[in-house]
Amino acid sequence: MKNAFTTILLLAFPSVVAALNPFAALVQKPTNVVRVEEVVVVSPFENELGAQEPLGFWDPLGVVADGNQTTFDRLRYVELKHGRIAMLAVVGYLATQAGWRVPAFADLPCGFDALWAIPGPGFQQILVFIGLLESEVMKDVIGGEFIGDFRNGLLDFGWDTFDDETKLKKRAIELNQGRAAMMGILALMVHEMMGVSLIPAGVKIEIIMKQM
Secondary structure (H helix, E strand, O other): OHHHHHHHHHHHHHHHHHHHOOOHHHHOOOOOOOOOOOOOOOOOOOOOOOOEOOOEOOOOOOOOOOOOHHHHHHHHHHHHHHHHHHHHHHHHHHHHHOOOOOHHHOOOOOOOHHHHHOOHHHHHHHHHHHHHHHHHHOOOOOOOOOOOOOOOOOOOOOHHHOOHHHHHHHHHHHHHHHHHHHHHHHHHHHHHHHOOOOOOOOOOOOOOOOOO
16 A cells, blocks of 8 residues: 555656646647737838838828829829928028018018918919919829929920939939928918917028029
């Protein structure tokens, strides 16, 4: 009987040691393994112009997640046009702050105050001029070389003399400067309405024109 009890203890001893060993679970082979794989969704527009570091192709709302080329081209067209308008707006804002005026509007103030000071007929002329630009000038009539090409066979300024790499670089520069200008004019407008100008107080903007 004693020998039988001793035999049972010897057989059970490894199991007891394994149960009490805190590291035993680390060497036990798991019974069920769940394999989790990371799924990376690649957009068909990853290599489009403007998809660059640090954000790459950034579409947080998933507007073109379906890969619709028509939608993408339309949004790129709008982005370019708004960027060009914003660049003109920033230059116009700084020019008026510097004191530059069209002779007919020499007494107008700067910023939002100018909107309320422009006479009714003058404001109507501005709206008509913008409408003509939008409907007759700032559009692709003959099918341009790229989205936003509004030359329509009339203007060139040496564009056709550039190689493909230079053209792509210049288009990227325009796109990025347009994005920066949209943020810039928004910041100027918001700070003006808040009464906190981004232009340092007491500093007069001077634009120096060098005659060639």
